[in-house]
Amino acid sequence: MNTHFLFDVFQFLVIFILVAGCTVYCLLTLAPNVIKQPLKLALLRCPLPAFVSAKLRQTTATGACSSSCGACSPSPSAPQTVKWHPRKR
Numbered sequence: 001m002n003t004h005f006l007f008d009v010f011q012f013l014v015i016f017i018l019v020a021g022c023t024v025y026c027l028l029t030l031a032p033n034v035i036k037q038p039l040k041l042a043l044l045r046c047p048l049p050a051f052v053s054a055k056l057r058q059t060t061a062t063g064a065c066s067s068s069c070g071a072c073s074p075s076p077s078a079p080q081t082v083k084w085h086p087r088k089r
Helices: 007-028 031-044 052-059
Strands: none
Touching: 007 031, 031 052
C-alpha cells in the first residue's frame, strides 16, 4: 500500500503526543511528591494552555509524611487511631 509521507509523520506525532501525555498524567497521579514537585515546576516553564497551567499550580494537601496518600494526619501532632473491626461470619 502506497502511503503518503506526511500521513506517516502526522500519525507518528499524534501517537507520540498521546503516549507522552498519558505518561505525564500517570506520573502526576501516581508518583510521590518527591517526583511530582520537580515535574510540575519543569512543566510550568513550558508554554502550556491556561487550563493546564492552572491545574499544575493547584496544591494538594499533604500528610505528615508528604506522600499525599491520605492515610496519615495533616500534622504530626494529631495522630490517628487505628480501628480494628472483627470479621463478620
